[in-house]
Amino acid sequence: MSIKTQNLTKLFGAQKALDNVTFEVKTGEVVGFLGPNGAGKSTAMKILTGLIPQTEGDAWVNDVNVREDSMAVRKTTGYLPENNPQYDDMYVKEYLNFVAGLYKMGKSKNERIASLIDQVGLTPEQHKKIGELSKGYRQRVGLAQALLHDPSVLILDEPTSGLDPNQIIEIRNLISSVGKAKTVLLSTHIMQEVEAICDRIVIINKGQIVADDTTANVKKKIGGEQQVILVEFNSSPEIKRLEKIEGVERVVKKEGHLYELTGARNVDIRTNLFNMAVKEKLTVLSMQEKSQTLEQIFQELTTPKQL
Numbered sequence: 001m002s003i004k005t006q007n008l009t010k011l012f013g014a015q016k017a018l019d020n021v022t023f024e025v026k027t028g029e030v031v032g033f034l035g036p037n038g039a040g041k042s043t044a045m046k047i048l049t050g051l052i053p054q055t056e057g058d059a060w061v062n063d064v065n066v067r068e069d070s071m072a073v074r075k076t077t078g079y080l081p082e083n084n085p086q087y088d089d090m091y092v093k094e095y096l097n098f099v100a101g102l103y104k105m106g107k108s109k110n111e112r113i114a115s116l117i118d119q120v121g122l123t124p125e126q127h128k129k130i131g132e133l134s135k136g137y138r139q140r141v142g143l144a145q146a147l148l149h150d151p152s153v154l155i156l157d158e159p160t161s162g163l164d165p166n167q168i169i170e171i172r173n174l175i176s177s178v179g180k181a182k183t184v185l186l187s188t189h190i191m192q193e194v195e196a197i198c199d200r201i202v203i204i205n206k207g208q209i210v211a212d213d214t215t216a217n218v219k220k221k222i223g224g225e226q227q228v229i230l231v232e233f234n235s236s237p238e239i240k241r242l243e244k245i246e247g248v249e250r251v252v253k254k255e256g257h258l259y260e261l262t263g264a265r266n267v268d269i270r271t272n273l274f275n276m277a278v279k280e281k282l283t284v285l286s287m288q289e290k291s292q293t294l295e296q297i298f299q300e301l302t303t304p305k306q307l
């Protein structure tokens with residue numbers, strides 16, 4: 001197991017930023033850490049990288065207890081903090097050299113820096129001062145800094161926040177490619193990001209884990225009780241006729257001759273719908289099951305239910 005937390009709790013004064021948080025990231029996995037603002041993502045990441053201590057519970061990176069040996073953890077962990085603080089007056093290479101010095105990287109560092117500058121796409125901007133770089137390029141410097149000592153574990157706090165759509169895709173591709181050989185825990189608010197690059201998601205809300213599974217399983221579990229069928233006819237039958245189909249609980253007419261039928265999953269609505277269409281001489285042009293998006297699931301798990 002590359003990352004493990006057990007009953008991790010963090011109090012800031014009276015506020016519980018983390019409340020008994022237990023999760024694991026297996027070696028080689030890319031896991032998305034999701035949650036609304038203030039959910040506790042950055043706090044958990046700071047504890048995992050040894051920046052702040054937990055109040056209770058334990059955290060391990062590569063089987064090393066973070067509280068017991070945070071220096072050993074730092075050697076095998078690359079961390080991109082949320083605000084990616086860097087020295088604006090330093091040149092890109094100068095900064096990476098400085099970080100390499102902190103890791104006591106020795107002579108190999110020049111070669112490593114040159115290859116990372118290429119890998120993260122910093123080549124055209126490598127001669128600039130960090131303060132002169134756009135947000136996307138600053139983020140690349142942050143990633144290069146996190147990758148410099150070739151860590152086996154990467155902890156990335158909102159790596160694509162504030163980037164334009166092209167930069168988001170570039171940084172995502174970069175994470176995907178470096179993620180092939182590393183264990184990655186990345187926090188994000190962007191659901192597509194999780195679907196695009198993560199093997200699994202851990203969703204946290206108000207300091208507590210509310211989901212921990214593969215994206216597909218989370219979708220199945222949360223959106224699993226109901227099925228939604230989109231059906232298009234070549235005419236517009238009355239809603240009442242569709243409501244009579246066995247298993248259908250709700251019908252919503254969409255644009256044109258398109259309808260959305262919702263019902264319990266234990267009845268095969270599609271077969272019943274098809275049989276009814278044949279019987280009533282309705283022509284079905286298309287029929288498909290609509291899957292719940294990760295956004296809807298995230299909303300369901302992290303917003304208080306209306307009474």
Ligand SMILES: Nc1ncnc2c1ncn2[C@@H]1O[C@H](COP(=O)(O)OP(=O)(O)OP(=O)(O)O)[C@@H](O)[C@H]1O
Nearest residue numbers: 012016017035036037038039040041042043044082
């Ligand atoms: N140093 C601190 N002192 C006091 N409260 C803090 C401190 N750091 C974090 N908190 C509080 O802990 C809670 C969790 O914050 P955290 O930054 O971990 O959330 P997050 O999930 O990373 O949010 P975001 O998505 O907005 O970055 C918040 O309510 C925050 O205000």
